[in-house]
Amino acid sequence: MASSRGTDKKPPATPAPTSIVPDANTFDPGLPASKTKTSNTSNDSDTQPNCPFCHISSTFPPYPPTSPPTPFPPTTSTSPQPQTFLLLSTPLLIAFLDIMPLSPGHLLLCPRRHAAKLTDVLPDEAAELGRYLRILSEAVTRATGIKDWNVVQNNGAAAAQVVEHMHFHVIPRPGLREAERFTSTMFGRGKREDLDEEEGEGLAERIRGEVREVVREEEEAERKRGLRGKL
Template identity: 65%
Template sequence: MSSKPPSPTTQIPLPSSDFDPGPSPSSSSSSPPPSNTTTTTTTTTTAPNTDPDCPFCHIAATYPPYDPAQPPPPTSSLLSPDATFPQPATFIILSTPHLIAFLDIMPLSQGHVLLCPRSHRPKLTDVHPSEAAELGRYLRVLSAAVSKATGVADWNVVQNNGAAAAQVVPHMHFHVIPRPELRDKKSERFTSTMFGRGQRDELDEEEGVELAERIRRAVAEMVRGDGEGAKL
């Protein structure tokens, strides 16, 4: 990447997720969702610690926080700051003052979500205690929301630290990965899907918009229900 920071309203493609050992096939994407206004204003959120070359820091700076219990509609400028960008969109699932979650653009399965702190924390040990507490809370919420939105009852939560541990983006993040088909544990398919090898297709933008909206609604239900001890 260039050392020059990207424009806040210019989307950049994310690197392949931690589970992809090599290049992944690309597919043509559909047009990004239309804005509900004729002009769009982008609000930039600056985390206390950022890396101008980090794609996750760029996402955190582009998408401001909103109340998870009252998510904005898909056409809101909070979720679509620039409807003219040529690169794949970012599909926001959760955006708080300290955390941000979004769909993986090269998912292992439908509903594959990434959760990370807004501040640039290369590894789990770099995360502040308050951030770690919020990450733990929302891992539970996201797990329940993804399961409800996809109808898949089983999932993985995975987090890698360092290149030797298959971390590609040096910004600490969790993967929440639905697992709809892992029946034959002796098969090659089980091994390849468990560790992310094999063919992966780029997330279609129209599908991403609809899926992200379903998960956001499920997140809102979980957050509102947490006061009543809601469980998956």
């Protein structure tokens, strides 16, 4: 899937406090965030035509986390642009690398169905988001070797949300010595650069592999707990 970096100007984003992760530059500059508004009700459509995250969700079918398809990602006729580095695709959720990461392994997790804010998420989606936030956090620490991380979730323009499709950021926090290797710094301070295509593919493959192992470990632990309960 070829990568395409748009040359159009990015849509203006609401200025955010530097203590909050802004969502700017995590989507195609050709898709203005101003056209993804939805009401804070349960009557929103499952997808919004101008929502970049809905486009990603509709492009990639679900697959079992313990057996990602080969070759990866699944071939599709309408690939998102810029290239999407997919990490997880379940019937309810999808996760992918941020294309302008604050640190290696910076990823986004969102419901597949369009939900503008956290309060628009359905109970079953919320339960699965909670489960996979933990799984992805463990997978990222294993894949990157960075043991500390932030989980950030913004709701509304005043809270620095740019893409109006509810999502979590999982952002590894390298130590001071490690951070000197990166041009970007945490929470929006400093310069953010495009994720290198080759680097993104390799990192996404490692994280998918770790997701597979974490899920398998949890399933085995659950099986053992079930056996103990029957004794």
